[in-house]
Amino acid sequence: MKDEQQVFADFCTARKLKNSTRRNKVIEKFLAVEKHISALELYNELRKDGTAIGYSTVYRTLKLLAESGLAREVNFGNRETHFEHKFQHPHHDHLVCLVCGQTIEFKSPRLEKLQLQIARKNKFKPQAHNLVIYGQCAKCYRL
Amino acid sequence: MKDEQQVFADFCTARKLKNSTRRNKVIEKFLAVEKHISALELYNELRKDGTAIGYSTVYRTLKLLAESGLAREVNFGNRETHFEHKFQHPHHDHLVCLVCGQTIEFKSPRLEKLQLQIARKNKFKPQAHNLVIYGQCAKCYRL
């Protein structure tokens, strides 16, 4: 079974990308972080660690990760794009608390099935979907 | 049964908003257009009709419409926010064709039910949701 490093290595070969220290740093950090993260956040994390790197490189590398299938871009209604792990991470969707901003991941096989039904009914060939449920998390609606 | 004009009138009273010709124009146009529309598009429509109005006013009025419950903001992954009718328009979601950009609306009572189940399981109080299914419409995947 190919691992994430291997997937990206193959992607680099196919795209004739050279090996790069900075890019490797970004990838390493991205893979080490559990939660979804924005380009700016990842950039700040790297700088905090003392890594000398420019924002552009972080941004471009995240885009590459998305293209290679290792990352998925998600956005929650605001304008900031977040990147989360995709490889061997079955698709999931998010609950977003409107009070504290917390996001909760959930998986729903039923939703996946429903997506197919809806698509079929509309003669549509689905490739991906994005469901965000907005509301209040347990902590926030008890206050 | 209150109609849209009445809903907005009540909203104005509550918010101590004065009556304004420009704003009324925006609302009239928004209510007359069937499909979702962006602030810029609505602005252009109004100008095309010869209405002297600034972009800011259109933008602000659309925001007010959203606050009053007459409009819903939707976005499809790109950066542009669209506004669509909400009042007495049961919630629906969208299929977006990645090839031609066409959007198809659909309603799914099952999805509504599923949202409640998912929320309950996560101790979450849902207020709204947004589902976008990306893929190819019939016209585009047959090519």
Place this chain on the structure above:
DNA sequence: TTTGAAATTGACATTCATTTTCAAAATTGG
């Protein structure tokens, strides 16, 4: 090891939609 074509980097600029600012104009209660 040297070389040079190709890829990478990052500071900076640009784009683009959204949002704010503020002085002038419009509205409205008294």
Place this chain on the structure above:
DNA sequence: CCAATTTTGAAAATGAATGTCAATTTCAAA
């Protein structure tokens, strides 16, 4: 009509995404 308040819109500010380009790095071939 008057004064207080709200609205308007041109212009500026914002904020994230994306493009530019000269300097740097990589790497395969010499």
